[in-house]
Amino acid sequence: MGARTDAALSVFVLVAVALGFVLTNATFSxxxxxxxxxxxxxxxxxxxxxxDAVRAYWxxxxxxxxxxxLALVGVxxxxxxxxxxxxxxxxxALVTYLGFLAIVTATRRSRA
Numbered sequence: 001m002g003a004r005t006d007a008a009l010s011v012f013v014l015v016a017v018a019l020g021f022v023l024t025n026a027t028f029s030x031x032x033x034x035x036x037x038x039x040x041x042x043x044x045x046x047x048x049x050x051x052d053a054v055r056a057y058w059x060x061x062x063x064x065x066x067x068x069x070l071a072l073v074g075v076x077x078x079x080x081x082x083x084x085x086x087x088x089x090x091x092x093a094l095v096t097y098l099g100f101l102a103i104v105t106a107t108r109r110s111r112a
Contacts, residue, residue: 003105007098009064013071014094017087020075026083028091036092044100 020026047054057063071090078086 003101005064007101009068010094010098010101013068013075014091014098016072016075017090017094020079020083020087021091024079024083024087026079026087029084029088032085032088033092033095036089036094037096039089040093040096040100044097 021028074090075087078090
């Protein structure tokens with residue numbers, strides 16, 4: 001698995017978020033987007049403290065499946081309750097994660 005799987009799962013959920021925006025006609029919230037991005041960076045900062053354990057746990061397919069399912073439930077519930085803020089925050093979190101993943105991948109390749 002690894003970075004490609006992580007990116008594919010993130011893009012899959014991001015497409016669902018985009019579909020949520022279209023179906024609800026939600027407006028984009030820059031503040032919620034930024035907060036979602038900051039939440040991702042905070043999570044990654046905490047996760048790096050024990051990166052090997054986090055990676056070993058995340059590499060389990062059932063964990064990935066549950067995480068994606070919960071994210072999709074979050075899209076549906078968020079689109080029903082507060083589409084602009086929830087969908088924007090989710091988009092911010094996912095876009096930030098994809099950027100983070102790209103930087104980490106590029107850094108590893110340049111070292112090799």
